[in-house]
Amino acid sequence: xxxxxxxxxxxxxxxxxxAFVNAVKAEYPTAAIDVIIKKExxxxxxxxxxxxxxxxxxxxxxxxxxxxxxxxxxxxxxGYDIFLNLPHSLSSFVMAWATGARQRIGFRKEGGLFxxxxxxxxxxxxxxxxxxxxLLEAVTGKPVIQRTVALKADPTNTHNTIxxxxxxxxxxxxxPVDKGQSIINALTTHFTELNFVFVGSPKEASFINSLLNxxxxxxxxxxxxxxxxxxxxxxxxxxxxxxxxTDSGPAHLANAVGVPTIVLFGAGDEKNTAPxxxxxxxxxxxxxxxxxxxxRNTCKLYGVPKCMEMLDEKRIIKALSLYLNYA
Numbered sequence: 001x002x003x004x005x006x007x008x009x010x011x012x013x014x015x016x017x018x019a020f021v022n023a024v025k026a027e028y029p030t031a032a033i034d035v036i037i038k039k040e041x042x043x044x045x046x047x048x049x050x051x052x053x054x055x056x057x058x059x060x061x062x063x064x065x066x067x068x069x070x071x072x073x074x075x076x077x078x079g080y081d082i083f084l085n086l087p088h089s090l091s092s093f094v095m096a097w098a099t100g101a102r103q104r105i106g107f108r109k110e111g112g113l114f115x116x117x118x119x120x121x122x123x124x125x126x127x128x129x130x131x132x133x134x135l136l137e138a139v140t141g142k143p144v145i146q147r148t149v150a151l152k153a154d155p156t157n158t159h160n161t162i163x164x165x166x167x168x169x170x171x172x173x174x175x176p177v178d179k180g181q182s183i184i185n186a187l188t189t190h191f192t193e194l195n196f197v198f199v200g201s202p203k204e205a206s207f208i209n210s211l212l213n214x215x216x217x218x219x220x221x222x223x224x225x226x227x228x229x230x231x232x233x234x235x236x237x238x239x240x241x242x243x244x245x246t247d248s249g250p251a252h253l254a255n256a257v258g259v260p261t262i263v264l265f266g267a268g269d270e271k272n273t274a275p276x277x278x279x280x281x282x283x284x285x286x287x288x289x290x291x292x293x294x295x296r297n298t299c300k301l302y303g304v305p306k307c308m309e310m311l312d313e314k315r316i317i318k319a320l321s322l323y324l325n326y327a
Contacts, residue, residue, distance in 0.1 A: 002082075007041075007045070016128045019132065023136050035055065047153055076100040085105065106119065107120055108122065126272070148277070159239070161195045161197050163196075164199070165245040166180045167207065171297065171299070172266055191317075204226070237257055241323065242260040243260070247267075255281055262284060262319045286307050
């Protein structure tokens, strides 16, 4: 049997989908499991154990619905028995149909029902990991007991390091510069023997530069934004003592490789999208504003997200101290 899984389009969602991939492998132990993944996230697929073949998909190379159809047609010769679709979009349904897979299964969406052989009503209010697994349960009729989000990354030689990610695609989840500087100065003052490595995509490097400008203890701060690919980022995180991060894809990456992870939440709702593995995870939010969580990409009320500005440095230090054996 050959199974093709269309993974989601965002880093955090891809990481959360690893529980789904693992559950599919457990349900179909003799099947070859292939995946389709957004080309920019291709490095993540290499960290998921047990995948037979990876098909990177680029919207730039295959634009529009016609492009999606052409890409799907390139996979028709693979002869897939089952196409499991995790994105909730018409374009992903077109891709599934074009592959010619005998069974095409995904969440129901108006306009795409005829492209799937089985359309499942999307559940409301579940964590994203459980939402994906719900799809498999609807197919098999059996509950998924083992729910593990995991990536395999080999640690690098970095020691005595805290990895810091203050970025996010959404400004409502990104750390404001002034607040970030206050947190960093508090951390370097308290944790005098530790180095701090700041990560991000190439387009986030300038934000990190502005964040680090004029801070204390510059000799223990390093900007790696734009200098690592996803595999390298996972390896850097796996070797760190802990990761301090905003609500973002790298938060899920850190949690999945097993490093202690402290996540600073702003607009996002941790009930649905916090990193899934509760061991060595702490979620911190201010929690005293009536608008929390707003789940908006921009802060409509304050401009700069007040829920991030009001975070307590002492709580962050205490959370890190639990993993670092500091008083």
